[in-house]
Amino acid sequence: MMHGQALIDRLGDRLAGLRGRLTPNAEMDKITWFRAGGLAEVLFQPADEEDLAAFLRAVPEEIPLTVVGVGSNLLVRDGGIPGFVIRLSAKGFGQIERTATGGINAGAAAPDKRLAAFALEEGIGGFHFYHGIPGAVGGALVMNAGANGVETRERVVELRGLTRKGEITTFLAEDMDYSYRHSAVPAGVIFTSAVFEGYPEEKAAIKVAMEAVQNHRETVQPIREKTGGSTFKNPEGTSAWKEIDKAGCRGLMIGGAQMSPMHCNFMINTGTATGYDLEYLGETVRTRVLENSGIRLQWEIKRIGNFRPGHAVQEFLGQLL
Missing domain, CATH: 3.30.465.10 (Uridine Diphospho-n-acetylenolpyruvylglucosamine Reductase; domain 3)
Known part of the structure; x- marks a missing residue:
């Protein structure tokens, strides 16, 4: 992955006139709710829709573009994200x-x-x-x-x-x-x-309905932890947390990553988790559920970026594909 400033310099005049912010080597762990992961080669925050359109026209199609939101259900791998990461600002969008x-x-x-x-x-x-x-x-x-x-x-x-x-x-x-x-x-x-x-x-x-939603979240979800929300989609006919629990993965830890003891379909960073820890834990859970019930859980959390060399994580740990 090229240094972020080198990518900006390479495009030179193409990016002239943009009103948004270009940040080379942006720390994605400051954005994601997991508080883990590598750098974005360049983070672009467009000023508004017109600015975003000008940026898209300016950047050659062979350069990767990745769009992120508030980072709530996002796992960034430790090797970082090549090309440009686009994050829409609340001010402009x-x-x-x-x-x-x-x-x-x-x-x-x-x-x-x-x-x-x-x-x-x-x-x-x-x-x-x-x-x-x-x-x-x-x-x-x-x-x-x-x-x-x-x-x-x-x-x-x-x-x-x-x-x-x-x-x-x-x-x-x-x-x-x-x-x-x-x-x-x-x-x-x-x-x-x-x-x-x-x-x-x-x-x-409406207020009663919203309060019921909030009460449910506070009662059954670890909302005050560094988490990405629901880790896996619910399989047809059952709930992901039930299958994770039956496979003995409630509270399971790898490095600084843990399946929440409170709601075991929520993966949390206990404080020191890397992107590798989190993804390896997720694939361990998928493997154990597959072995236990024959169900192939599908990730709901979006995983993006490159693995650090020597730290790739295979689906189902490469054992049961």
Whole structure:
């Protein structure tokens, strides 16, 4: 991986005129909620959609681009991330406002919790579940984020983004082929905002629903730990935590990484975990669940970047592929 400043210098005049911030060798452990992982070769935080479009047009397509959000369900490998990492700022992409037709237009960097709070203020029902999701709108659009029995696909109507060439593109919700923690977002598209619709509801009822979501999180999830949220997707017909528990992995530790004793589908950094520790623990859990129940757990946490030389982690530890 080239030094970050060398990549910026290589592109030279192509990047002239950008209003956003370019940070070479950015420390991703300061961004991710796991507080672990290597460097981004260059981190770019665009000023707004127009600035992002100019950046995309300027960067040759052979240079890797990786988009990250608030870092809540992100595991960065210790070898770092080559090319540019794009992180949308709340200032440029965090707007939330009513539409002319009574819906909600939300920027991709707006926190899910703020979208829920806005809906409460406006008396719009159906958004209480976002109060319990520690991410931002962009991630919710890509992965069809959901909680408490509601998913993003039930609220989103239209999505707006930029292609890898910097062209504005829009999608209707039905274009996204949404399913559990999945969407058919085309490769290279970066969502910048979306329109959502709910329904009129009394604020008192919305507040009760949001409080129930919060109480559930505080009661059963280790929300005060360095965690990435749910580690694995729920397999069909069962829950990931049940299979992890049956395989004897509640509280399992590798290095500074641990499967939470409180909720064993939550992986936590106890203080000294590396990206390697966390991913090796996850693959150990997948291996033991496969051996115990024949179920192949699928990662819900997004893992990005390169392994450090000599510290690669194979799926299912390479034993049961």
